[in-house]
Amino acid sequence: MRLKWVVDICMDRRQKLIRDLELNVSTIIRRFKKEMSDLFDNNITNHEFLFLHAVSKHQPQMISALAKELDVATSFVTVVTDKLIHKGYIHRERSQKDRRIVELTLTDEGNKLCKQMEKIKNEFMLKNFEKFTVEELEILNLLILKWRGEE
Structure with missing residues (x-):
């Protein structure tokens, strides 16, 4: 039973990390596109x-x-x-x-x-x-x- 609890905690942490990664990558891509657009002066x-x-x-x-x-x-x-x-x-x-x-x-x-x-x-x-x-x-x-x- 304890092993299942540890696995559940690890999976929850992994899922949270993946969601955080998704958010961070999206933010970086949007920022990169905007900054590049600004650099190219439209x-x-x-x-x-x-x-x-x-x-x-x-x-x-x-x-x-x-x-x-x-x-x-x-x-x-x-x-x-x-x-x-x-x-x-x-x-x-x-x-x-x-x-x-x-x-x-x-x-x-x-x-x-x-x-x-x-x-x-x-x-x-x-x-x-x-x-x-x-x-x-x-x-x-x-x-x-x-x-x-x-x-």
Whole structure:
């Protein structure tokens, strides 16, 4: 009987810790998105920056490859890239090799903005993690990889 009581206490504690973790992760994500949005001065959203950054790494980039890399639906890629095209940061063109394929590339303005935003993001991240030691960052990364199932 005592063993069951101990197990119940442990499960209650585990459930509370999981709920606390859920709340803390939600809070961190919301804060991160808001702070990144403030840093980008509403010129570009966090999603738009992620897309610009992904396209900048592999140009030209197919919409389907971008969707796979960012783990989003191709329809979402289309919506965000339409906004970036409208803002003048991305070109969308048919492939010269296969006209069925649509490729994305950064404009000169998009490339310039991406580099500028990357610098701002890096400074922001360094500032946000300055209170962590290298060892703590290693542990945090290991725990997140374990959570993602990539340990």
